[in-house]
Amino acid sequence: MRDMNQIRNIVILTGAGISAESGIDTFRGGGGLWEQHRVEDVATPEAFARDPDLVQRFYDMRRAAIQEKLPNDAHFALARLDAGWPGELLIVTQNVDDLHERAGARRVLHMHGEHLKVLCTACDTRSPWRAPLLDRPLCPACGVPALRPDVVWFGEMPYQMDAIYAALRGADLFVSIGTSGAVYPAAGLVRDARDLGAATLELNLERSQGSHWFAETRLGPATQLVPQWVEQMLASGPDNNA
Numbered sequence: 001m002r003d004m005n006q007i008r009n010i011v012i013l014t015g016a017g018i019s020a021e022s023g024i025d026t027f028r029g030g031g032g033l034w035e036q037h038r039v040e041d042v043a044t045p046e047a048f049a050r051d052p053d054l055v056q057r058f059y060d061m062r063r064a065a066i067q068e069k070l071p072n073d074a075h076f077a078l079a080r081l082d083a084g085w086p087g088e089l090l091i092v093t094q095n096v097d098d099l100h101e102r103a104g105a106r107r108v109l110h111m112h113g114e115h116l117k118v119l120c121t122a123c124d125t126r127s128p129w130r131a132p133l134l135d136r137p138l139c140p141a142c143g144v145p146a147l148r149p150d151v152v153w154f155g156e157m158p159y160q161m162d163a164i165y166a167a168l169r170g171a172d173l174f175v176s177i178g179t180s181g182a183v184y185p186a187a188g189l190v191r192d193a194r195d196l197g198a199a200t201l202e203l204n205l206e207r208s209q210g211s212h213w214f215a216e217t218r219l220g221p222a223t224q225l226v227p228q229w230v231e232q233m234l235a236s237g238p239d240n241n242a
């Protein structure tokens with residue numbers, strides 16, 4: 001990896017693996033959500049049009065579940081880095097849980113949406129939301145019962161791609177934590193980061209599909225690897241080397 005004192009601006013991509021030790025299911029692999037549900041049945045606009053109750057039940061269950069979970073040491077470590085890092089920093093999360101925010105991180109962007117928000121298909125308004133949607137509640141903005149989970153399904157455009165690419169253009173380091181590298185465009189960000197000249201680091205339990213794109217890979221559970229990496233960054237970050 002590049003010398004620590006050359007790193008000022010950091011983009012961090014997180015995936016389901018960072019929340020796994022908080023008890024939130026990942027998607028792929030043994031016991032993952034996609035073993036229990038076919039993607040096409042629950043995570044596409046077509047599925048929602050075909051069987052809205054099935055899709056609402058799937059998300060109602062997960063929305064309720066995440067509210068019972070707590071951030072883990074990896075979320076807290078990233079929040080410490082966010083608070084203490086003097087350069088630019090952006091946590092781009094594919095996760096729809098709110099564990100980064102509950103750990104105290106501020107510079108967080110949810111590229112696949114959020115469980116605790118709804119999107120009204122009648123008026124396009126986003127609203128904070130914690131309750132079930134199966135019983136067709138009214139949109140707080142327009143009063144029409146047309147709410148859907150504010151998450152990005154397959155075939156839909158992930159959120160804030162312009163902001164993500166802008167951060168990548170200024171990044172000295174791109175770090176990927178707990179994501180399988182199976183879903184695009186998130187999986188392609190490492191290549192974009194490399195092309196733009198950033199150093200690249202992967203932290204994962206096992207090698208991801210795009211592991212070969214990273215200059216360095218560290219294998220292990222996020223609750224061990226992330227705090228270690230964060231302490232390393234804070235100990236040798238730009239202001240400590242000036």
Ligand code: BJW
Nearest residue numbers: 015016017026027028094154155178179180183184205222
């Ligand atoms: C641990 C751990 C521990 C476990 N410690 N680690 C190019 C090529 C091919 C296909 C496409 C392409 N471009 C687009 C596509 C189509 C499609 C796609 O990617 N399909 C693939 C299946 C091939 N993409 C889309 O449709 C996207 N939209 C789009 O592309 O629009 C056009 C566009 C073009 C160009 C630019 C911009 C846009 C939308 C994708 C939406 C994904 N939505 C979901 C559901 C969100 C709502 C919900 O939660 O239900 O997002 S799918 C699901 O996968 C979810 C996740 O965010 C996402 C990624 O999963 P993640 O986080 O990687 O989890 P897992 O389970 O896969 O992996 C867990 C990892 O953790 C593993 O590696 C473990 O080892 C690790 N781990 N325990 C550390 N303790």
